Amino acid sequence: MADNTTASVSELVTQLSEHTSRLVRDEMRLARAELRETGKHAGKGLGLFSGAGLFAFFGVATLVTAAVLALSLVLPGWAAALIVTAVLFLVAGAAALAGKKEVQEAQPIPEHTVDNVRRDVQEIKSSGKRSN
Numbered sequence: 001m002a003d004n005t006t007a008s009v010s011e012l013v014t015q016l017s018e019h020t021s022r023l024v025r026d027e028m029r030l031a032r033a034e035l036r037e038t039g040k041h042a043g044k045g046l047g048l049f050s051g052a053g054l055f056a057f058f059g060v061a062t063l064v065t066a067a068v069l070a071l072s073l074v075l076p077g078w079a080a081a082l083i084v085t086a087v088l089f090l091v092a093g094a095a096a097l098a099g100k101k102e103v104q105e106a107q108p109i110p111e112h113t114v115d116n117v118r119r120d121v122q123e124i125k126s127s128g129k130r131s132n
Helices: 009-071 075-105 111-131
Strands: none
Touching: 009 075, 009 111
């Protein structure tokens, strides 16, 4: 390949084409990697939210059982049911907080790729002004 100071216009256009296509391919790979990571966080978050909903459901079911047992005046039974209810709600709260954190970490757009493309466009614009 010829030195850029002595390269012909056709060689420079060929180099520009090669560099541009390589740059686009690299940016597409980066975007795919970022979207894959976002999908992982979103999936984890949704799974944890589902788990939180399941534990909350069992918490409500146990609370209903506790109320029934309390009404039947079986003290050892309803006391145990209240303890289980409290534990299930604590687990549901922890899972909901963890799920919220995972969903917040899922970014809807590949920010690194967008930043890189902006820098690339800026560099192309500034190098075009320098050559004029």
